[in-house]
Amino acid sequence: MDPISYLRENVGTVLFYGEQHFLVVLCAIALGSAISIGFALLVSMDAGSQRWSLDWIVGAVREGALVVTAAALTVPSLALLVLLLPLFGLGAATTVTALTIYSLYTVLRNSVAGLSSVDASVLESAKGLGMGRLRRLIWIQFPLAWPVILNGIRVATLIDVAIAAVAALVRGPGLGQLVLTGLSRYGAANAFNQVLVGTLGCLVVAAVFEIFYAVVERLTVPRGIRV
Amino acid sequence: MSETTTNPHGIAEGHPDQRPMIVLEGVSKTYPGQTIPAVAELDLAVPRGSIVMLVGPSGCGKTTTLKMMNRLIEPTTGRILLDGEDVTGVNADQLRRRIGYVIQQVGLFPHFTVGENIAVVPRMLGWDRQRIRQRVDELLELVGLHPREFRDRYPRQLSGGQQQRVGVARALAADPPVMLMDEPFGAIDPVTRERLHDEFLEIQRTVRKTICFVTHDLQEAIKLGDHIAIFTAGGRLAQYDTPEGILSRPANDFVAEFVGSGAAVRRLHLIALSTLDLDEIATGSSPTAAALVTVPLSGSVYDAVDAMLDAQTSVVAVVDDDGQAVGALRWNTLVEKLQLRGLHP
Amino acid sequence: MSVGGVPGLITVSRRRKGMRSYADLLSTPLIVLLGGAAVALWVSTRTLDDIEARALQPSAILSDLGQHLILTAYSTLFVIVIAVPLGILLSRKGARRIRNVVLAVGGFAQALPPYGVLVLIAFAPAPFGFNPFSVIMGLVAAALLPVLRNTVVGLRQVDPALIEAARGMGMSGRATLFRVELPLAVPVMMAGIRVALVLNVGTAVLATFVGGGGLGSLIVRAQTLNRPIVLVTAGAIVAALALMVDWLAGVAERLVRARTS
Numbered sequence: 001m002d003p004i005s006y007l008r009e010n011v012g013t014v015l016f017y018g019e020q021h022f023l024v025v026l027c028a029i030a031l032g033s034a035i036s037i038g039f040a041l042l043v044s045m046d047a048g049s050q051r052w053s054l055d056w057i058v059g060a061v062r063e064g065a066l067v068v069t070a071a072a073l074t075v076p077s078l079a080l081l082v083l084l085l086p087l088f089g090l091g092a093a094t095t096v097t098a099l100t101i102y103s104l105y106t107v108l109r110n111s112v113a114g115l116s117s118v119d120a121s122v123l124e125s126a127k128g129l130g131m132g133r134l135r136r137l138i139w140i141q142f143p144l145a146w147p148v149i150l151n152g153i154r155v156a157t158l159i160d161v162a163i164a165a166v167a168a169l170v171r172g173p174g175l176g177q178l179v180l181t182g183l184s185r186y187g188a189a190n191a192f193n194q195v196l197v198g199t200l201g202c203l204v205v206a207a208v209f210e211i212f213y214a215v216v217e218r219l220t221v222p223r224g225i226r227v
Numbered sequence: 228m229s230e231t232t233t234n235p236h237g238i239a240e241g242h243p244d245q246r247p248m249i250v251l252e253g254v255s256k257t258y259p260g261q262t263i264p265a266v267a268e269l270d271l272a273v274p275r276g277s278i279v280m281l282v283g284p285s286g287c288g289k290t291t292t293l294k295m296m297n298r299l300i301e302p303t304t305g306r307i308l309l310d311g312e313d314v315t316g317v318n319a320d321q322l323r324r325r326i327g328y329v330i331q332q333v334g335l336f337p338h339f340t341v342g343e344n345i346a347v348v349p350r351m352l353g354w355d356r357q358r359i360r361q362r363v364d365e366l367l368e369l370v371g372l373h374p375r376e377f378r379d380r381y382p383r384q385l386s387g388g389q390q391q392r393v394g395v396a397r398a399l400a401a402d403p404p405v406m407l408m409d410e411p412f413g414a415i416d417p418v419t420r421e422r423l424h425d426e427f428l429e430i431q432r433t434v435r436k437t438i439c440f441v442t443h444d445l446q447e448a449i450k451l452g453d454h455i456a457i458f459t460a461g462g463r464l465a466q467y468d469t470p471e472g473i474l475s476r477p478a479n480d481f482v483a484e485f486v487g488s489g490a491a492v493r494r495l496h497l498i499a500l501s502t503l504d505l506d507e508i509a510t511g512s513s514p515t516a517a518a519l520v521t522v523p524l525s526g527s528v529y530d531a532v533d534a535m536l537d538a539q540t541s542v543v544a545v546v547d548d549d550g551q552a553v554g555a556l557r558w559n560t561l562v563e564k565l566q567l568r569g570l571h572p
Numbered sequence: 573m574s575v576g577g578v579p580g581l582i583t584v585s586r587r588r589k590g591m592r593s594y595a596d597l598l599s600t601p602l603i604v605l606l607g608g609a610a611v612a613l614w615v616s617t618r619t620l621d622d623i624e625a626r627a628l629q630p631s632a633i634l635s636d637l638g639q640h641l642i643l644t645a646y647s648t649l650f651v652i653v654i655a656v657p658l659g660i661l662l663s664r665k666g667a668r669r670i671r672n673v674v675l676a677v678g679g680f681a682q683a684l685p686p687y688g689v690l691v692l693i694a695f696a697p698a699p700f701g702f703n704p705f706s707v708i709m710g711l712v713a714a715a716l717l718p719v720l721r722n723t724v725v726g727l728r729q730v731d732p733a734l735i736e737a738a739r740g741m742g743m744s745g746r747a748t749l750f751r752v753e754l755p756l757a758v759p760v761m762m763a764g765i766r767v768a769l770v771l772n773v774g775t776a777v778l779a780t781f782v783g784g785g786g787l788g789s790l791i792v793r794a795q796t797l798n799r800p801i802v803l804v805t806a807g808a809i810v811a812a813l814a815l816m817v818d819w820l821a822g823v824a825e826r827l828v829r830a831r832t833s
């Protein structure tokens with residue numbers, strides 16, 4: 001059977017796994033972004049204080065977090081998944097946790113870069129007009145950094161969509177299940193089709209995310225800074 | 228130490244309206260990790276409703292002085308009084324909402340429209356929408372930008388000169404009594420800058436703010452300032468005087484050198500044509516009035532001389548706002564007139 | 573603006589000189605050391621039964637490790653051999669249209685799971701199959717894009733004035749490429765190669781599913797034994813290997829960078 005007719009006959013199953021895949025990545029990205037952006041906001045607040053020691057500590061914490069999350073992204077997915085198994089058991093919890101961890105670095109790095117790249121003169125005039133730290137962060141820094149942050153979320157999503165396929169090896173949900181089934185039925189009818197659909201399905205899930213982010217960007221990036 | 232109403236520079240005092248708007252008393256700033264102060268024991272009084280220009284070479288502490296006034300930089304020692312109130316201890320953000328602030332890079336918020344940029348401080352002060360809208364339009368008119376055309380534009384859609392007009396409007400939004408300006412026209416091309424200077428003086432005639440203005444350009448200082456404070460390295464005040472005083476009576480060698488050669492020519496800027504006893508335009512003589520080069524009565528002797536040299540002519544006609552000739556100025560009687568004016572100022 | 577991706581893909585903003593680079597340099601060994609110590613401590617508090625002891629035999633682990641390193645080395649080598657010349661070709665003036673397509677698709681292709689690619693290639697007819705050759709080809713396919721992309725980006729970001737100066741001095745196109753463009757592009761290319769290396773170490777863990785061996789076998793053995801202690805040890809070893817390989821590549825990258833800039 002060729003892949004197209006396979007897909008036609010099993011559209012329900014494939015959609016089911018695709019939806020699982022999408023949702024598991026969505027959960028992880030939502031969690032990871034919330035953590036990373038929250039943390040970045042905390043450590044990127046335009047200090048403007050003359051408390052150098054505090055600035056230094058905040059800087060060290062920021063760099064430390066980047067180093068640790070970068071290291072986490074280096075750990076092979078299967079290794080991280082099995083390391084999490086004793087804590088979260090087989091299935092979705094481990095998968096979401098691992099994908100969340102993988103999303104941290106990219107979102108964090110873009111958030112820190114975006115927030116710190118806001119033009120110094122803009123911040124100075126905000127301060128000169130009497131905006132407090134928090135207001136500067138919410139009115140000025142965050143909206144101006146948002147396009148860069150959103151791009152980080154986008155890239156993290158692409159990475160997570162690929163990694164999520166491996167989660168099937170710890171009974172995680174998603175399109176990896178199709179690849180795993182196909183692999184275990186090597187030589188049987190449709191085994192190849194299952195692997196093919198499972199693999200390319202990830203690209204379709206990624207495309208859905210891309211469309212989603214394009215819409216979000218359209219709706220949330222202020223007109224004055226849209227390229 | 229002196230009382231709050233006295234000031235070290237002999238500017239009139241007594242009645243609250245005569246009290247200086249900004250007073251710096253023994254203000255010093257030493258940056259962390261440095262031993263030499265950027266500003267040392269500075270006393271300065273800025274009279275209400277006047278423009279004081281802070282001038283000096285780079286690194287002289289003029290910008291530091293300006294930024295201490297709205298506490299973007301905290302002074303190490305000394306007191307700063309705003310309208311008689313010691314502001315060294317008050318909430319810095321609240322303080323800054325009472326002080327307009329304009330910087331060279333403008334610093335408009337790129338994700339806000341022109342209108343939203345101007346509305347920032349009123350919004351923080353909790354004005355209602357109607358009042359904010361009215362104020363925005365009023366300010367746009369004031370700085371010469373048509374509200375309907377510019378209100379909803381974004382900063383990147385404006386030229387440099389237009390951006391700085393919006394910057395000034397934004398600083399004026401909540402009608403602060405004091406404006407601090409840090410080389411606001413420094414990054415603007417000479418022709419536009421000249422025009423902005425005139426508009427700025429025009430605006431000041433209406434709003435009568437107390438303005439501190441940092442520049443490194445003595446020419447600009449002479450043109451715009453009611454008083455000029457010349458700083459030397461280390462944040463010391465070399466001379467604090469009227470433009471005329473600086474040009475004609477430099478207090479020391481540093482000021483003399485800073486003013487440089489050509490002080491006499493520059494002083495011509497300060498002599499308005501309206502203060503001279505102009506010659507009559509002889510009718511029937513040649514060249515006739517109609518053919519003469521004209522300068523406006525509101526201009527200075529500098530403008531008249533400039534026009535003469537430019538047209539290589541020895542006589543110019545001075546005209547009023549309606550273009551009517553009110554008199555003539557001749558090359559060979561100019562020095563005589565200046566002498567006369569010197570005797571009867 | 574394109575900040576993001578796999579670490580090191582676009583490195584210009586991230587790597588700064590000074591304090592940070594030293595902290596960077598020390599942090600990975602520190603993380604590995606601490607993690608390793610924690611796992612070792614945990615293992616030492618438990619008494620291993622026969623099965624566990626056998627699974628964690630050093631000789632078995634070392635043989636898996638050897639296979640793993642060989643797979644990684646070959647695939648990385650092939651990636652370089654294929655992607656660098658291709659990247660040079662794509663960076664030439666005439667290839668603008670294809671280049672843009674490759675760069676655009678390159679980002680999106682990160683979503684293609686290496687796991688699936690590996691299995692697909694193993695399913696292909698001979699000489700592919702469940703053997704090391706298809707594993708290496710699978711690894712190459714999964715890691716090709718970062719090197720390709722960084723080669724193109726590295727060459728394209730060379731200041732055009734320098735190229736013009738070189739041509740103006742009478743250097744041929746070829747001489748300009750080898751003596752001006754490539755040396756200046758090396759740091760960015762190195763960053764891409766480092767990413768590919770790390771990707772390969774990670775993907776090679778999956779090689780065991782298509783008959784390629786490697787440290788993945790250790791994990792699979794642990795999983796089938798259903799002994800958490802073996803599983804965690806296996807995971808920790810693989811993680812430590814990946815971190816150390818990345819660290820070594822980082823050191824190499826820094827040396828190259830120091831020499832060229």
